[in-house]
Amino acid sequence: MKKVLAVLLAAAMTFSLVGCGGAGGEGKGTEKKTEDVGTETADVPGDTKAESSGQEAGETIRVGVLYPLTGNNATAGMESVKCLETAAELINGSYDIDFPGAKTEGIQSMGGAKIEIIAADSQASAEVSATEAERLITEEHVDALIGCDISSCTKTASAVAERYGVPFINGESSSDSLVGRGLDYFFHVGPNDSLLVASSFDYLDKIRESAGIESVAICGADDDSGTNFVNFCEKEAKERGYTIATQFTYTQDAATLSSECMKLKASEADALMIFALTGPAILFLQTMQDMDINFKTMITARGGFIATEFFDTVGDASEYIMTENTWSLDSVSDKAFSAAINDLCIEKAGCGMNGNYARAMQAFFVLCDALERAGSKDGEALKDALWATDMDGSALICPWEGVKFDEDGQNIYAGGIMTQVQNGQYVTIDPEVEQAVVPVPAWKDR
Numbered sequence: 001m002k003k004v005l006a007v008l009l010a011a012a013m014t015f016s017l018v019g020c021g022g023a024g025g026e027g028k029g030t031e032k033k034t035e036d037v038g039t040e041t042a043d044v045p046g047d048t049k050a051e052s053s054g055q056e057a058g059e060t061i062r063v064g065v066l067y068p069l070t071g072n073n074a075t076a077g078m079e080s081v082k083c084l085e086t087a088a089e090l091i092n093g094s095y096d097i098d099f100p101g102a103k104t105e106g107i108q109s110m111g112g113a114k115i116e117i118i119a120a121d122s123q124a125s126a127e128v129s130a131t132e133a134e135r136l137i138t139e140e141h142v143d144a145l146i147g148c149d150i151s152s153c154t155k156t157a158s159a160v161a162e163r164y165g166v167p168f169i170n171g172e173s174s175s176d177s178l179v180g181r182g183l184d185y186f187f188h189v190g191p192n193d194s195l196l197v198a199s200s201f202d203y204l205d206k207i208r209e210s211a212g213i214e215s216v217a218i219c220g221a222d223d224d225s226g227t228n229f230v231n232f233c234e235k236e237a238k239e240r241g242y243t244i245a246t247q248f249t250y251t252q253d254a255a256t257l258s259s260e261c262m263k264l265k266a267s268e269a270d271a272l273m274i275f276a277l278t279g280p281a282i283l284f285l286q287t288m289q290d291m292d293i294n295f296k297t298m299i300t301a302r303g304g305f306i307a308t309e310f311f312d313t314v315g316d317a318s319e320y321i322m323t324e325n326t327w328s329l330d331s332v333s334d335k336a337f338s339a340a341i342n343d344l345c346i347e348k349a350g351c352g353m354n355g356n357y358a359r360a361m362q363a364f365f366v367l368c369d370a371l372e373r374a375g376s377k378d379g380e381a382l383k384d385a386l387w388a389t390d391m392d393g394s395a396l397i398c399p400w401e402g403v404k405f406d407e408d409g410q411n412i413y414a415g416g417i418m419t420q421v422q423n424g425q426y427v428t429i430d431p432e433v434e435q436a437v438v439p440v441p442a443w444k445d446r
Contacts, residue, residue: 061107061115061377063367064136066129066147066157069121072253072279073150075309076356080149080172081119082349083357087364088115090344097344099337100395101368109375115368118142122153129153133160143377144169146363149356150277151175151225158186165379167370167386171363172326172356174302175225179408185379187386187405189366190326190359190398191414193225193301197232197273200299200324201240203418203430204271211296211438213270215243219260220275220301222249229275229301245269252280261287270296278304282313289317289443296439297322306354306426318421320440322429325419327358331399331428341397353397354426362398366391 065084067077091101092114106112118140120132129148136142137160145161145168148154154173161168162183169187170178176192204213218233220226226249237244245267250260257280264272272295276284281304287293300323304310311318325331329352332338342353353361366389371377374385391403393413401413418430420437429436 059113061110061113061144061371062140062142063115063117063364064133064140064142064145064147065117065119066122066132066136066145066153067119067149068124068153069119071124073124073277076278076304076307077122077124077149079308079349079351080357080360081117082351083345083353083361084146084364085117086345086348087361088117089348090341091365091368095340095344097337097340099341100365101372102337107368107371109372110377113377115371122148122150122157124150124153126152126156130156130160133157134164137161137164137166142166143379144367144382146171146360146367149173149360150223151178152223154178155224158183161185165383167367167379167382169363169367169386171359171361173225175228177224177228179410183409185383187363187366187389187409187411189363189403189411189414191416192410193228194232195414196301196324196416197229197236199416199418200273200301201233201236203322203324204242204297204299205240206430207297207436207438211270213242213296215245215267215269216271216273217245217264217267217269217295218247218273219264220249221252221277221280223252225301225303226250226252226275229273233273250280252277254280254283257283257287258291260284261291261293264288265291265293272298273301274298274305275301276304278307278309281305281307281310285314285317285321292443294440294442298440299323302326302355306356308351308354311424316424316446318424319446320421320437322418322420322436323355323426324416325426326355326414326416327353327398328355328417328419328426328428329353331417331419332397335394335397338397358397362396362403365397366403 065081067080068074069077092105095102106114120136122129148157149172151173154170155178158168162185167185171189174193176194179188216237218230220229230249246263298321302323305323329342346352369391370382370385374381389403393401399417403411406412417428419426420429
C-alpha cells in the first residue's frame, strides 16, 4: 500500500519524513587523502567521526538537508525540501512506478531501513550553512547531508561535513570551486558552471548567423556564482569572437535594478547572458519590459529563471527565455517513470520538477543507491560506496548517461540541455535549432 507523506513544519524549521531505496551498478572504492578543505568555518573538535557517522544500531537513517527556508529564496528552498520528501516517499512507499526502489520499501540490504529527513535553514548564508551543518551532525546525528543549492553555502557546509567524516552529496550547486578541494566525503552530482557556460555558447554559435548575433551583454550577481558566470562568459565570448557590449555584476539584494538595466539598454547587444536568483530575476525581467529593452535572445544560468515563483510572478513575460538547463520533462520522455514522478511531485510537493529540484532529487537517489550497496549507514562505508557509484542513465531522472565520480568527486556524465520557455514551460531546443523562437519578438509585438 502507498504510504501517506507526513510533512512536519516545526517552528525550528525541522522537517522529518521516512523513505528511501537503492539502485545502481557495482564499483570499486577509491582511496583518497584530504589535504585542504578550504573552509572559512571554525575548527571542529578532534576525533568526531565515530560518534557522528551513524554507527549506532537503529531502524532509521538520518539525512540532513540544508536549504534557505527564510528570506528572499525561501520559496525555492521550501520546494526543494518538499521535492526531496517526495523522493523519499517514492522509495519508502509501494508505488506502481517502474523506477529503481519504488516498488519496495526502504533500503533492502539493511532490512528495509527507513530514512528520516531533517531539514535546516541555511538562510542563504555561507556562515549559517556551516553552523547548521555542524548542528545537524552533532545534535541531530545525521548520517549524510544534501544541499545547499547556493554554491557559497555548499562550500562551507561540505567542509564541515568533511571534518566530521559525514558524506555530503550535492545536486544543484554549480560553482567550479566546489570540486578540486581534496575532499573525501564530498560528491558533486550535477554539472559545473564552466561546462554549462561553454554549452550555452555552443548553442549561441549554432544560431549566430541565422539570428544575426555578434555582440553579447553579460551580467551576474556579485557573489561567487555570479562572478564565476561573468568570468566564464567573458572567456567564451572572447575565444569565439563575440563583441562584449557590456559586462558587470550587481548587488544580489538590490531594491532596484534600473541603473543596471539602463546599461543593458545602452549596450544595444544582440544577446544577453545573465545569472540571477529568484528576486533579481523577477526584477530584471519586469524592469526590462517596462524600459522596452529587447534582445534577439536571452540565455540565463538557470537560478531564479527556473523557479516556480518566477513563473507565477512574471507570467507571459517569461516566454522565449532560454536557459542551459539540467532537466525538462520532454528531455526524459523516453523514460516511462519521468511523468509519473513529476505528477507525484505536483501531488505531494505542490510543484512540478524543474532543473534545480530534479538535481536535488537525483543527488538523493545517488545516496540511496550507495546506501543499498553499502548495506550500512556507517560514514566510512557509505563514503566508499559513493566513490564506487556507477549508475546507468536509464535509472536517472536527469537526462545524463549516468553517474560516476572522478578523483575530485565530480560526476563525469553530468551535462546540460538548451531549453526555451514556450507556452509557459521550458522545452528542449537543442540540437533541433529550428524549434527555437529566434530572434525573440520585441515586447511591443508579443
